[in-house]
Amino acid sequence: MKKNIIILFVLLHQSFFAQSQTKIIDMHIHSYTDSDFGDREPSQDYYGKKGSKDAESHRIETFAAFEKFNIVKAMVSGNPESVENWVAKDDDHRIIRGILMFSPNDHEMDSVKFEQMVKDKKIEVFGETAPYYGGTTLSDSIWQPYLRICEKYDIPVAVHTGGGDPGGTYSWSPKARLKLGDPYLIEDVLVKYPKLRIYMMHAGGEDWPEHAIRLMAYYPQLYTDLAVMLWVEPNTQRYVKEFLQNIKEAGYLNRVMFGSDQMTWPYAIEKSINFLNSLDFLTEQDKEDIFYNNAARFLKLKE
Template identity: 25%
Template sequence: MNLDELIAIDVHTHAEISKDGHSSLSPELFGASADYFGSHERPTIDQMAAYYRERRIAAVVFTVDAEHATGHPRISNEEVAEGCAAHPDVLIPFAGVDPWKGRAGAREARRLVEEHGVRGFKFHPSIQGFDPNDPMAYPLYEVIEELGSVALFHTGQTGIGAGVPGGAGIRLKHSNPMLVDDVAVDFPHLKIILAHPSFPWQDEALAVATHKPSVYIDLSGWSPKYFPPQLVRYANSLLKDKVLFGSDYPVISPDRWLADFDKLDIKPEVRPKILKDNAVRLLGLKESAK
């Protein structure tokens, strides 16, 4: 990975389809997501690599394992990791492990890091049906912290299940960032990303990220033109070293996000931190051998 040539690092993109056509979401949930965000293509990992390479952007890629709550089988973490390994100049593998898997999930996480080069793990508490501070997830966090990996938590409202009766059983309360504050206390060296402007808990997310040294915020899932003013204010000041560019591709394209970000009132010296430098430091990225 040639860091000097990259203009940005997108820390939040989804592998939505496997090589054999298996979707990361059930047809019901995918249909609701498409209605909420607008219809979009579901690129393969190879297609994602080509897309990001053309734009000189690197991307963190993951899927979500919510098999316990939804009954829908996940996309293989190994497939995601191997797909990213084929494009190390632009793709960075994360994984999804259902916290309901307990110690079996912790063993899987260790194997994915040690044998497949996974750098972090994505959690979606609302879809997975758990509170981030539930002790049943702690064996998994222990491994992630020990190995120096990143735990990325969806926070705030989700478009998944929106408009489906009962929200398809998805409970928004699980994604309150204050629940992650407990995780940051109990695992003080665990690197944590709070994903998205955390509507309706934006102030809570800012408080946690300001108070806990290991907690970062990514800006995915929203066009920057809709960012709450307090988020922009903190990104420009107290959290300038802890805010990260993320798009939520493919539901939001980096092209749209970056175009709107250009119009945002962000200090010139802060822009490169948000777009790339903070992610390089958090993910421990290094230049590839020439």
């Protein structure tokens, strides 16, 4: 009898959490057009899972995940054409327009064009910015015109931290170097633009999770997402588990946001959610904050 009561309590507890976790914000989604679909990602992930077959299938499958898991907002980055294609088909107004840039002149961009896109609300988050892949850092002079515009218009910035895909240096990102992913390399940006809303992607990756925590301790405006660390392979999951334990103990969990970084594998959204929910050292409130509340505060969303 006592055993049955305990089981019932556990089931009710799980049911309550499932109902209370009503909203999710995904701060790290990628979009593609047919012209760039699969250019950067391998044909299958670590687990042998193949990605979507093409750009439109990927969008449809990702939108289905949004619906299934009540993802009410998603920061989507890709080339501008792909992002606008997603927005045009987004009847539920979930998409927050981002832009994927490895170098400051990607998409034939310059500061004049960039500022006009910001004014036209074609860019709502400057990111994913990934200087790592282009052989630079966000602190380099070539990125400063964009950052000044972001601070001027209060546009959040999302910057890649940590490494990249193994072997990428030998193929599509020849200028990438592991040392460029160190979160400490964005410190000059934090000093120069104290009003800038900025978040790290991947929480420093496998290499510098402690650097990410130390940087957040020094700069209270700095947030982070978790992204690919939640699902891509067991080793990244090990690191992000340790990161979450450490940052909770340090007292900065209120600036950690959910992101899936599903790339061409929309199933990674569910996998990321399930892994985060499986961490028993996080309370229900911790999870609610990571899934929604912290990002809502960062984005200045109005209910």
